[in-house]
Amino acid sequence: MPERYIAHLDMDAFYASVELLRYPELKGEPVVIGGGRRHEPEVLADGSRRYATLRHYAGRGVVTTATYAARRYGVNSGMGLMKAAALAPDAVLLPVDFDEYRRYSRLFKAAVAEVVGNTPPLIEDRGVDEIYIDLSALPGVAVDRGATLARAIKARVLETTGLSCSIGVTPNKLLSKLASELDKPDGLTILREADIETRIWPLPARRINGIGPKASAKLEALGIRTIGELAAADAAWLLKNFGAHYGAWLHAAAHGRDERPVVTHSEPVSLSRETTFDRDLHPRNDRAALSAIFTRLCEQVADDLQRKGYVGRTIGLKLRYDDFRTVTRDLTLPAPVDDLAAIRRAAGECLKRAPLERRLRLLGVRVGSLSRPGELVPPDAAKPAAQPHTRSLFDD
Template identity: 85%
Template sequence: MPHRYIAHLDMDAFYASVELLRYPELKGRPVVIGGGRRHQPEPLADGSHRFATLRHYAGRGVVTTATYAARAYGVHSGMGLMKAAALAPDTVLLPVDFDEYRRYSKLFKAAVAEVVGDTPPVIEDRGIDEIYIDLSSQPQVEADRGAALARAIKARVFERTGLSCSIGVTPNKLLSKLASELDKPDGLTLLREADIETRIWPLPARRINGIGPKSSARLEALGIRTIGELAAADPAWLLEQFGRRYGAWLHAAAHGRDERPVVTHSEPVSLSRETTFDRDLHPRGDRAALSAIFTQLCEQVAGDLQRKGYVGKTIGLKLRYDDFKTVTRDLTLPLAVDDIASIRRAAGECLKRVPLERRLRLLGVRVGSLSRTADVVTPATPGPSKPPSTGSLFDD
């Protein structure tokens, strides 16, 4: 079997790094991005800016990303901004600007395609700030396992964007994902299967992409904390503890085995929209506000479906209560839909099947079981432009 050389490229602190291009005076300072579009920097007469800090933040927002200087204080993505303020009160707080992040995402991906040069390049888009690249077909990679090409990619990305990235090059996607994190920021890590024992096995098991918080906690409860300890576990015991499919995958992943190809295109499984409220809302006391938000989410999902050319049969609802408990409900329709009336009506039916006594902190709407609009032989009849009442507590 020919050698595979798979690269995983991960932009370094992407959102924060884009903001530092806009505000270079913040370089080296702890900075977090989050809190929606509030906290805009205030331009001053001398051309400088006055920035908001976490010290004065009050609200329910979370950290979207943080500079490495902020991470040194223990601040990380997904942390509540109030908790981050307790750790690093003088950290600068900037609002998110997804339009700008998407623009830079397109720039860095185009730069990679220039270097790789295949037509089309074998690049798997994994989101706004990361990609996989199959370098196996490149004639120059065999001698140095892709190091020269990876360095050329890093240089071109910096030239086109002014941003640094970290790249891991290994025989497969699983190892490359791990490798790209080992020497951040601005790292280049090459790993062979012979390096797994020394570079990969000492890492926490949760670092494997696919081991989430629940599985990580379960492994720790069973005495397995590192990837090496997972690799040493008896395969039959893993199957007994985690089931045949997931247990077998855990054993293979811990040994660095992954045969997945780099996929240049994949269809989405679902489309969703959700929002976390600035304050907890009660289904009865805040009925009007929740009804408006509910309708807006359905409108947004319908717009996403129509813009991307999909219809879906499974409508889902997601609620998170003030005690952080999350519930979901789904309803599968006989025909695939993409209009707001059908989506809201089905989501309203889901709403009738969840308890609505507690206050809510998050509401989300999802459409799954997607198919291309052009592939649907008998499309659903479009509903009215204004959604009807669902009969839910949000509308009574």
């Protein structure tokens, strides 16, 4: 079988780096992205800006991303902003601007496609800030294992966006994702299977994409902390402790085996929007605020569906309570929809089937069972159809 050359490109601290283009005076400073609009910089009379800092933050927000300077204090994505404030109180806090991040995402992906030059390019979109690229069939790649082409991609991305990225090139997607993290920021890492023992096995097992917090904790409880220790584990023992499918995958992943192709197109399973509140909201005492948030989430999902050209039959609701317990409720409609009224009505029906005794910290709305308008969608007799609408708790 011909050797594969798969690249994983990961933009460096993407959201934060986009913000630094807008606020270049913050370059090299600890900056955290995750605030709301009230954290917009204040423009002073002399044209300079006054920035909010974590020191005075109070609320339930989380860190979306942080600059590398902030990460040196231990601030990481997904961390609560209050915890981040304890670690780096003088870090600048900026609001998220997803429209701008999506714009730069389109720019860097177009730049990569221009360099790769396939028609269509063998690029797998993995989100706003990362992609896989199959370089295997491109001329000259085998000479230096894709290093020259990867450098050309990095240069073109920088020229087009002003942003740096890190690239790993290996024989498969699993190893390439690991490799792209090894020399950040602005890294380029080329690995062969012979390099697994020295470069990959010393890494924590949790670095493998697919080993989540629960599996990582279980591995540690069993005495396995590194990828090398996982590779040394007996395959039968892994199957016994983790089940046939996941145990076999763990064994293969630890040895760097991954035959997945680069997928150039895939349809989303669902579209969703959710928000975590700055303070816990009571379903009755804060009904007006929850109603407005509920409607806005439905509007955003409807807009996402219409903009991306989908309709969906299954409407879902997600609630997280003040004790961190999460519940979901779904309702499948007789026919797919993409309009606000139908989505809100069905989500309201879901809401009536959810416990509402405790305060809420998160609310989300999801539309699944997606299809393109006009496609035939098989009926699902096992799911309940929508009932005539009656007022739900969040209705005004």
